[in-house]
Amino acid sequence: MRVGLMVPCYVDMFYPEVGIATVELLEKLKVDFEYPYDQTCCGQPMANSGCYEEAKATEELFIQLFHDYDYIVAPSGSCTHHIRNKFSAAAATPEREAVSKKMLDLVEFLHDVLKVDKFPWASFPHKVALHTSCSAIRGLGMASMSELVHQKSFSKPKSLLERVDGVQFVEFERPDECCGFGGTFSATEEAVAAKIGYDKLAYIDAQHPDCIVSSDMSCLMHLQGCARRMKQEKRFLHVAEILNGASL
Amino acid sequence: MKIVDQAANALSFVEDKVHESHFDRIIWMLRTRRDQAAREVPEWEELRELASQIKEHTLSRLGDYLEEFEASATKRGVHVHWARDAHEHNEILYSILADHQVKNLIKSKSMLTEECDTRPYLQRRSITVTETDLGERIQQLADEPPAHIVGPAWQKTNEDIAELFAKNYGADPNNTDAAYLAGQMRRNTRPLMEHGDAGMTGANFAVAESGAIVTVTNEGNADISANAPKLRICSVGIEKVIPKNEHLAVFIRLLTRSATGERITQYTSHFLAPRKGGEMHVILVDNGRSERLGMDNFWHSLKCIRCAACMNTCPVYRRSGGLSYGSTYMGPIGIIMMPTFDVRRYSELPFSSTLNGSCTNVCPVKINIHDQIYAWREVMEEKNQIKFVKKEAMIVADKILSNPHLYRIAATAGETALSALPRFALYNTLNAWGRHRELPHPVKQTFHEWYKENRPVQDGKEK
Amino acid sequence: MGTREQILGAVRKSQRKFVQLPEIPNFAEDPQNLSEKFESALKRLAGVVVHDPPKDFDQFLRKTFPAAKTICSTAPEVQGNTRVEDIGEWSSAGKIDVTIVRSPLGVAETGSVLLSEDELLVNTIGFLAHDIVILLDPKVIVPDIHAAYRHPHFRDKAYAVLMSGPSGSADIGGKTVHPAQGVMTLTVIYWPHNKQN
Numbered sequence: 001m002r003v004g005l006m007v008p009c010y011v012d013m014f015y016p017e018v019g020i021a022t023v024e025l026l027e028k029l030k031v032d033f034e035y036p037y038d039q040t041c042c043g044q045p046m047a048n049s050g051c052y053e054e055a056k057a058t059e060e061l062f063i064q065l066f067h068d069y070d071y072i073v074a075p076s077g078s079c080t081h082h083i084r085n086k087f088s089a090a091a092a093t094p095e096r097e098a099v100s101k102k103m104l105d106l107v108e109f110l111h112d113v114l115k116v117d118k119f120p121w122a123s124f125p126h127k128v129a130l131h132t133s134c135s136a137i138r139g140l141g142m143a144s145m146s147e148l149v150h151q152k153s154f155s156k157p158k159s160l161l162e163r164v165d166g167v168q169f170v171e172f173e174r175p176d177e178c179c180g181f182g183g184t185f186s187a188t189e190e191a192v193a194a195k196i197g198y199d200k201l202a203y204i205d206a207q208h209p210d211c212i213v214s215s216d217m218s219c220l221m222h223l224q225g226c227a228r229r230m231k232q233e234k235r236f237l238h239v240a241e242i243l244n245g246a247s248l
Numbered sequence: 249m250k251i252v253d254q255a256a257n258a259l260s261f262v263e264d265k266v267h268e269s270h271f272d273r274i275i276w277m278l279r280t281r282r283d284q285a286a287r288e289v290p291e292w293e294e295l296r297e298l299a300s301q302i303k304e305h306t307l308s309r310l311g312d313y314l315e316e317f318e319a320s321a322t323k324r325g326v327h328v329h330w331a332r333d334a335h336e337h338n339e340i341l342y343s344i345l346a347d348h349q350v351k352n353l354i355k356s357k358s359m360l361t362e363e364c365d366t367r368p369y370l371q372r373r374s375i376t377v378t379e380t381d382l383g384e385r386i387q388q389l390a391d392e393p394p395a396h397i398v399g400p401a402w403q404k405t406n407e408d409i410a411e412l413f414a415k416n417y418g419a420d421p422n423n424t425d426a427a428y429l430a431g432q433m434r435r436n437t438r439p440l441m442e443h444g445d446a447g448m449t450g451a452n453f454a455v456a457e458s459g460a461i462v463t464v465t466n467e468g469n470a471d472i473s474a475n476a477p478k479l480r481i482c483s484v485g486i487e488k489v490i491p492k493n494e495h496l497a498v499f500i501r502l503l504t505r506s507a508t509g510e511r512i513t514q515y516t517s518h519f520l521a522p523r524k525g526g527e528m529h530v531i532l533v534d535n536g537r538s539e540r541l542g543m544d545n546f547w548h549s550l551k552c553i554r555c556a557a558c559m560n561t562c563p564v565y566r567r568s569g570g571l572s573y574g575s576t577y578m579g580p581i582g583i584i585m586m587p588t589f590d591v592r593r594y595s596e597l598p599f600s601s602t603l604n605g606s607c608t609n610v611c612p613v614k615i616n617i618h619d620q621i622y623a624w625r626e627v628m629e630e631k632n633q634i635k636f637v638k639k640e641a642m643i644v645a646d647k648i649l650s651n652p653h654l655y656r657i658a659a660t661a662g663e664t665a666l667s668a669l670p671r672f673a674l675y676n677t678l679n680a681w682g683r684h685r686e687l688p689h690p691v692k693q694t695f696h697e698w699y700k701e702n703r704p705v706q707d708g709k710e711k
Numbered sequence: 712m713g714t715r716e717q718i719l720g721a722v723r724k725s726q727r728k729f730v731q732l733p734e735i736p737n738f739a740e741d742p743q744n745l746s747e748k749f750e751s752a753l754k755r756l757a758g759v760v761v762h763d764p765p766k767d768f769d770q771f772l773r774k775t776f777p778a779a780k781t782i783c784s785t786a787p788e789v790q791g792n793t794r795v796e797d798i799g800e801w802s803s804a805g806k807i808d809v810t811i812v813r814s815p816l817g818v819a820e821t822g823s824v825l826l827s828e829d830e831l832l833v834n835t836i837g838f839l840a841h842d843i844v845i846l847l848d849p850k851v852i853v854p855d856i857h858a859a860y861r862h863p864h865f866r867d868k869a870y871a872v873l874m875s876g877p878s879g880s881a882d883i884g885g886k887t888v889h890p891a892q893g894v895m896t897l898t899v900i901y902w903p904h905n906k907q908n
Contacts, residue, residue: 007695009655012694013691014691015688019695019699020698037700039652040648040649040651043649048603049625049637050598050625050634050637051629053646054642055646057649057650058650061649134603134606138605139605146283148293149292176606178602180563182602182604183602183603184599185599185602187636188599189254189255189258189564190684191263192259192262192567193684194685195684196563196567199272226685228685229684229685277885291738294736297733301730301732302732302733304727305730305732307726307730308728308729310722310726324869330714331714380892382880382882382883383880399881399882401882426883426884430880438805458866460865466879467879467880467891467893468838468892468893468894469893471834471837474870475835476802476835476839477802486718495735497856497859498735500856501820501855510755511755511820511821511822512822512823514874514875514879515838515878515893516823517872517873518868518872519869519870520868520869521870522869523870525801534722539721542724
């Protein structure tokens with residue numbers, strides 16, 4: 001099984017520690033993976049603005065670099081959702097189809113493919129507020145959706161974190177309401193995006209967690225920006241960091 | 249007509265802490281109630297699927313069903329008219345009213361008449377129009393359009409309404425009790441309803457087999473409007489037709505639960521024929537619907553049954569306020585419908601979304617709303633050159649992100665790099681990010697740089 | 712070409728590929744405890760249920776509606792003091808204090824009762840009157856809305872309404888309040904058909 005690792009552009013630039021944690025975690029799990037050094041981005045920033053023409057070359061570069069792997073894994077629900085479900089700027093080829101089929105979020109890879117049942121090197125005796133992105137929940141089906149009231153409750157990121165010694169979860173109101181980021185939206189409608197973020201932080205805060213955790217750094221980037229503006233010191237961690245053995 | 253700047257409108261609303269928090273709270277409550285109501289119905293998902301299929305079937309044979317409806321209704325003495333657009337609708341309506349020397353028209357809620365701008369049209373021709381729905385009446389007194397399609401006045405606090413009623417009805421401005429205020433409305437509007445020369449309603453559904461018009465209200469104001477005067481007119485969008493009563497049952501079970509969380513409204517009313525001694529007219533209205541039916545990516549929006557569940561769950565709608573969209577229909581369904589009425593005026597609406605997808609999950613007729621919002625963005629970008637989509641930045645992004653070497657040069661660590669940040673990385677200018685949030689901190693080393701230093705880089709790839 | 716032909720032409724030109732009309736399954740509702748389910752549903756929207764025909768109906772009216780003067784009944788079991796034939800203009804039915812009618816169908820799922828011009832005779836007595844009392848034989852309560860729509864009234868009556876509570880509105884603040892434009896109260900009396908009191 002050969003795995004191609006994708007590290008999103010914004011993780012590359014702002015949160016390299018998440019990429020590093022992912023690399024170290026995959027190594028601990030003895031996964032045979034490669035990081036195609038020439039990778040850049042999945043094309044979402046352009047596609048989400050309706051600029052498909054400007055997304056085409058970037059998407060095609062991705063396909064060119066990754067189409068030969070058995071799985072393509074990224075620690076990002078939003079990139080994974082784009083590549084798996086919205087990869088239409090690139091020319092329609094068998095390679096493009098293959099890439100979409102093989103694209104997995106890191107959580108999906110660990111939970112569904114490797115079926116990891118313990119993380120013996122990790123210990124995290126803290127209260128965690130787990131936020132799962134809309135891309136991960138509704139785009140990838142990584143957790144149950146509150147709107148689908150008859151759906152049995154489940155969460156893949158939560159089941160992985162439960163296997164780390166000491167992790168406790170807090171339940172907060174409006175658990176799967178959007179964080180407000182929405183990519184382009186957070187810049188074009190900045191005040192509303194921030195308000196949605198402030199509200200989410202308030203609901204989370206009411207439960208007094210030690211940190212806020214997600215499998216999507218884009219949401220955390222936005223919430224971190226909101227928290228700092230409100231002069232609140234909060235800890236934000238990616239799921240990969242905790243599974244890899246990070247401490248608070 | 250000017251392009252609606254929803255973001256700017258939303259900014260003023262979100263900064264109005266009193267109204268924003270009031271609105272977000274009561275509209276989210278409707279979403280919560282909807283969830284509870286859906287939980288009580290084990291076959292909820294099956295009903296959604298049936299409703300979606302019934303609508304898709306009907307739309308695939310819409311011509312036949314419209315003819316069947318017309319024949320059934322006509323057989324029972326209903327006059328059926330056809331209107332191509334808003335203007336023709338208003339003309340037909342006016343000519344019916346003028347023929348009967350109507351001076352006072354009472355009216356129950358109809359979003360179609362909002363679409364057609366009917367009230368001002370009639371008022372300019374000296375016909376007094378009294379809205380009988382409490383929310384519509386409040387907005388009429390305030391000279392504002394509806395802020396929500398089910399509860400038009402939900403953006404107003406009780407204090408706002410007390411002030412409005414004090415001004416218009418001489419009510420006590422300090423009494424903000426909802427029951428008191430509703431009583432004031434009854435006191436003032438009942439007499440107008442009892443003396444209307446004609447009554448006008450919309451329709452939630454039109455049943456082809458029986459020729460019945462169906463209205464759903466809590467107040468019974470459609471029943472009063474349709475039965476108190478002798479002349480009754482009903483405006484119906486052509487997409488409201490459904491085949492038979494057994495199909496109507498599916499929608500009735502879904503509609504109110506999706507809208508407010510109640511199982512049903514107090515009055516679910518079916519009108520097949522004119523009342524005794526009365527005259528009934530139905531105006532079937534196209535107004536862009538037949539054209540929308542032909543749009544491959546957007547025709548599913550015609551399934552809409554106007555429950556507003558999508559609005560209730562939308563985090564953007566609740567913080568922006570319903571008036572920020574500058575349109576008849578707002579929130580998620582508004583975003584995908586309004587461009588079909590005016591593709592330039594509403595060209596920015598598809599960007600007023602985080603694409604989170606909650607709307608699609610609550611829609612009782614399974615419209616793929618968030619997919620359509622996404623699809624509209626490409627259409628708008630091609631047609632309209634959206635002002636905040638910086639085409640130049642996109643072109644630069646394209647160049648940099650499709651070239652591994654250029655990318656690694658642009659995406660370097662350090663203080664200076666952050667300030668010269670490629671715009672695409674933050675999806676827009678730094679200024680926008682910084683207004684309400686702090687910027688991400690600069691890093692000592694990007695992931696690429698760490699990887700190059702700490703792990704072997706593959707042969708044949710650039711180092 | 713007239714508007715009608717234009718619209719039908721445009722619709723037919725745009726029409727999508729044929730989609731099969733689905734069969735509505737029989738959501739086999741439990742036919743047990745229908746009168747209890749009905750009552751609990753009706754109460755949600757502020758309706759009232761009386762479990763047995765009052766022994767002295769006049770006394771019941773005086774107690775329940777002390778201020779009521781004009782009583783109009785179209786139900787054979789009960790005499791009012793105002794004949795529906797004497798109402799005149801339908802728009803003047805607001806002068807009725809209490810309307811009494813019999814309903815041919817109740818719906819347990821939603822607490823709804825069916826009324827049409829057969830039962831109301833003058834439709835507006837159903838909503839312009841101050842209060843309404845509805846006689847309902849518990850045996851005609853059906854489990855759900857699907858069952859309700861099989862009733863012939865929905866195929867041939869000029870006006871048929873499912874009433875599920877007194878007139879109310881949630882337009883102020885999102886929670887239903889009374890009064891609104893229609894009746895102030897709605898009371899259902901479980902009264903077996905053909906039983907004189």
